[in-house]
Amino acid sequence: MESGPYDAKKVEDKIYKLWEDSGFFNPDNLPAPSASAKASAGRGKKPFTIIMPPANANGNLHAGHGLVMTIEDIMTRYKRMQGYKALWLPGLDHAGFETQVVYEKKLEKEGRSRFKMEPAELYQEILDFTLENKKNIESQIKKMGASADWSREKFTLDPDIVKTVYGTFERLFNDGLVYRGKKIINWCVKHQTSLSDLETKDTERVDKLYYLKYGPFVIATARPETKFGDKYVVMHPDDKRYAEYKDGQKLELEWINGPIEATVIKDDVIDMEFGTGAMTITPWHDGVDFELARRHDLPKEQIIDFFGKLLPVAGEFAGMKITEAREKIVEKLQSKGLVEKIEESYKHVVKTCYKCDSLIEPQVKEQWFLKMEPLAKPVLKLIESGKVEFLPEHYKKISLHWLENIVDWPLSRQIVWGIAIPAKFCTKCDFAIVDVEDKEITCPKCQSELKKDGDTFDTWFSSGQWPFATLGFPDGKDFQTFYPTDVMETAGEIIFFWVARMMMLGHYMTGELPFKTVYLHGLVLDAKGQKMSKSKGNVISPLEIIDTYGTDAFRIALVVGNTPGTSLALDVNKIKGYKNFANKIWNAAKFVMMNTEDYKAGAKPALSADQKKNIKELQGLVKDMTRDMDEFRFYIGAEKIYHYFWHTFCDKIIEESKADLADQKLRQGAQYMLLEILSTSLKLLHPFMPFITEEIYQSLPVEGKQACLMIETWPK
RNA sequence: GCGCGAUUAGCUCAGUGGUAGAGCAUUCCCUUGACGUGGGAAGGGCCGGGGGUUCGAAUCCCUCAUCGCGCACCA
Numbered sequence: 001m002e003s004g005p006y007d008a009k010k011v012e013d014k015i016y017k018l019w020e021d022s023g024f025f026n027p028d029n030l031p032a033p034s035a036s037a038k039a040s041a042g043r044g045k046k047p048f049t050i051i052m053p054p055a056n057a058n059g060n061l062h063a064g065h066g067l068v069m070t071i072e073d074i075m076t077r078y079k080r081m082q083g084y085k086a087l088w089l090p091g092l093d094h095a096g097f098e099t100q101v102v103y104e105k106k107l108e109k110e111g112r113s114r115f116k117m118e119p120a121e122l123y124q125e126i127l128d129f130t131l132e133n134k135k136n137i138e139s140q141i142k143k144m145g146a147s148a149d150w151s152r153e154k155f156t157l158d159p160d161i162v163k164t165v166y167g168t169f170e171r172l173f174n175d176g177l178v179y180r181g182k183k184i185i186n187w188c189v190k191h192q193t194s195l196s197d198l199e200t201k202d203t204e205r206v207d208k209l210y211y212l213k214y215g216p217f218v219i220a221t222a223r224p225e226t227k228f229g230d231k232y233v234v235m236h237p238d239d240k241r242y243a244e245y246k247d248g249q250k251l252e253l254e255w256i257n258g259p260i261e262a263t264v265i266k267d268d269v270i271d272m273e274f275g276t277g278a279m280t281i282t283p284w285h286d287g288v289d290f291e292l293a294r295r296h297d298l299p300k301e302q303i304i305d306f307f308g309k310l311l312p313v314a315g316e317f318a319g320m321k322i323t324e325a326r327e328k329i330v331e332k333l334q335s336k337g338l339v340e341k342i343e344e345s346y347k348h349v350v351k352t353c354y355k356c357d358s359l360i361e362p363q364v365k366e367q368w369f370l371k372m373e374p375l376a377k378p379v380l381k382l383i384e385s386g387k388v389e390f391l392p393e394h395y396k397k398i399s400l401h402w403l404e405n406i407v408d409w410p411l412s413r414q415i416v417w418g419i420a421i422p423a424k425f426c427t428k429c430d431f432a433i434v435d436v437e438d439k440e441i442t443c444p445k446c447q448s449e450l451k452k453d454g455d456t457f458d459t460w461f462s463s464g465q466w467p468f469a470t471l472g473f474p475d476g477k478d479f480q481t482f483y484p485t486d487v488m489e490t491a492g493e494i495i496f497f498w499v500a501r502m503m504m505l506g507h508y509m510t511g512e513l514p515f516k517t518v519y520l521h522g523l524v525l526d527a528k529g530q531k532m533s534k535s536k537g538n539v540i541s542p543l544e545i546i547d548t549y550g551t552d553a554f555r556i557a558l559v560v561g562n563t564p565g566t567s568l569a570l571d572v573n574k575i576k577g578y579k580n581f582a583n584k585i586w587n588a589a590k591f592v593m594m595n596t597e598d599y600k601a602g603a604k605p606a607l608s609a610d611q612k613k614n615i616k617e618l619q620g621l622v623k624d625m626t627r628d629m630d631e632f633r634f635y636i637g638a639e640k641i642y643h644y645f646w647h648t649f650c651d652k653i654i655e656e657s658k659a660d661l662a663d664q665k666l667r668q669g670a671q672y673m674l675l676e677i678l679s680t681s682l683k684l685l686h687p688f689m690p691f692i693t694e695e696i697y698q699s700l701p702v703e704g705k706q707a708c709l710m711i712e713t714w715p716k
Numbered sequence: 717g718c719g720c721g722a723u724u725a726g727c728u729c730a731g732u733g734g735u736a737g738a739g740c741a742u743u744c745c746c747u748u749g750a751c752g753u754g755g756g757a758a759g760g761g762c763c764g765g766g767g768g769u770u771c772g773a774a775u776c777c778c779u780c781a782u783c784g785c786g787c788a789c790c791a
Contacts, residue, residue, distance in 0.1 A: 005751080271789085271791085274790080274791065288790090288791080350790090395720095401718095401786085402786090529728085565721085566721090573739095580754090584754085587754090589750085590750050591751080636730070651755075
């Protein structure tokens with residue numbers, strides 16, 4: 001060991017290489033567990049599997065990734081040391097929409113636009129960008145010390161993954177679960193694609209509420225620019241104010257661009273308390289209206305195009321952006337005497353795109369949808385019967401609630417960056433077929449020409465199949481060995497996006513839930529508990545932290561006191577504290593080595609009562625910590641070994657051993673005890689701080705050492 | 717509107733029925749041979765309020781308050 005303080009930079013890359021060269025990241029290369037370990041644990045070579053959440057290959061590793069890599073590496077290293085055939089399968093995600101958004105920003109900066117590019121050209125550019133970032137992220141994951149099996153690495157666009165995704169789509173289609181529907185979807189005008197409900201967020205806004213005269217009625221609306229096509233006026237059947245008007249009654253009235261014929265509809269979705277209790281409907285641009293029109297079999301007409309501009313139905317306003325049109329339309333209505341009043345500050349909530357904050361324009365569009373209820377039902381039962389464990393537990397209720405109220409999932413995205421939907425439509429009769437082999441040319445119904453679907457899948461459709469797709473479903477050897485996996489560890493934020501869908505798609509395809517335990521971590525926030533963001537300038541970059549404090553310090557700082565599901569306020573002072581701890585470990589090891597140069601490994605020397613007591617105390621810690629690790633309480637296990645190592649081993653045991661070492665009768669016992677405690681502590685610390693513990697282990701003068709600490713047996 | 721969390725030392729958080737804990741921060745002392753990235757000591761909390769169950773409550777139940785989040789509605 002070198003003198004001076006611990007220098008992570010000199011150690012980490014070297015040690016990572018040692019591990020990679022050892023081949024032990026690959027569970028197939030792990031040595032059979034020693035007879036004693038096997039007997040005591042009774043586990044033999046049972047597999048333990050974690051599938052890494054595929055990291056988005058569109059930027060650098062952030063602190064959240066750091067946490068994922070740390071927690072999953074801790075689990076993997078712990079199980080590996082316990083003799084399990086531990087597989088941690090790494091992966092990267094093309095991250096469809098997310099990556100396209102990142103790339104579009106880049107294009108914007110360069111003064112370019114995706115809309116001026118050929119799709120194939122855009123795809124190629126994003127592919128190059130993604131592959132470049134993929135390499136980058138991979139090396140950054142390695143920097144975190146991830147003991148993942150890189151020989152099994154998967155990318156969401158790998159041909160075998162795409163094949164699996166297509167197979168799933170085809171099966172869903174054949175089972176009648178995937179259907180093509182002309183339904184209302186969330187349309188992002190900026191990104192020119194539809195989005196699922198999960199990809200939108202609610203934003204509170206203060207707008208004007210206009211009270212407009214609509215024949216004998218007054219209707220309240222915040223969006224007068226959508227009202228051109230409104231030919232139906234709806235009220236509650238029990239509303240006494242409108243008792244004289246009958247369902248289906250027709251009325252002639254003056255509207256924005258002239259006289260129209262309107263029809264009265266009675267429906268009990270109407271809230272009599274709101275506005276005047278009467279409203280007109282715009283089925284093409286409003287979910288509730290769409291549903292109402294469907295129930296009453298009313299026609300739907302598009303008013304706003306996909307770029308947010310008014311269509312010819314708006315007459316003189318056609319071609320105008322809705323934002324400019326609104327005031328002008330109101331002016332016209334006022335001049336016609338059709339405005340009763342304007343409420344100035346109407347507080348309401350609007351849907352916005354979760355990426356660009358622009359207003360979502362509901363549109364009716366032909367899309368592929370996935371029927372969710374039949375997929376959710378069996379999973380609901382399995383969750384209820386406790387077939388999957390949630391950490392923290394309350395995510396169970398949250399998942400059940402979501403699954404019970406699930407809505408169909410729009411799968412189509414109008415972006416190039418993604419897995420193409422393997423479907424075709426008839427150019428004449430619009431009949432849709434799934435054509436995975438890409439060989440159908442004519443419509444099976446009318447023999448007309450078929451056209452390829454130009455859309456791509458929602459990226460979560462492919463990542464939702466990740467656990468079984470990565471393992472080579474249906475007949476790969478790994479699938480037989482490692483599926484279902486043990487733990488799914490990911491961010492609580494994506495419980496619906498990802499975890500719930502993996503359970504549904506996994507169960508549908510394989511008949512089994514894809515994992516037994518769901519461990520959900522919270523957000524990594526800055527020291528003040530604020531969300532990290534570039535604009536706030538409070539982003540903690542893992543790479544800079546690693547450079548300054550070392551990976552081990554970063555890792556344990558991420559874990560101590562971080563209970564599952566709870567956000568973590570990450571303070572550099574905390575990391576600094578653990579850097580000091582790394583140094584403490586280094587120096588304690590140095591002390592032990594300096595004082596055991598003449599130690600003769602072999603027969604166990606006689607120990608004094610104090611020496612025995614110290615070893616016994618350590619065994620108590622081992623027992624405690626093993627239970628903490630088994631129950632996923634890494635936050636407390638890490639703290640225990642930290643506290644023990646520093647304040648018991650260093651402050652008390654080492655100090656007291658100095659006298660023993662000077663006494664020839666006690667020296668051998670002291671040496672034995674120090675080495676025993678040090679080597680056991682290194683094992684206990686290894687999952688949290690793999691680099692420094694491995695580095696010390698490599699020069700430890702003990703018998704029966706393994707090639708590396710990584711495959712040592714977890715103490716008993 | 718419904719639901720889910722949180723509320724414990726200055727800060728960040730552990731602790732689910734048995735005499736309040738950790739880390740950081742603070743104060744004082746120590747130029748001791750592994751380490752000053754260190755050592756020793758100290759101060760600091762009616763565990764959000766109220767009520768209940770219990771021999772005993774930070775912990776279980778009810779209720780209120782504040783903060784955060786999710787879902788639904790939103791003409």
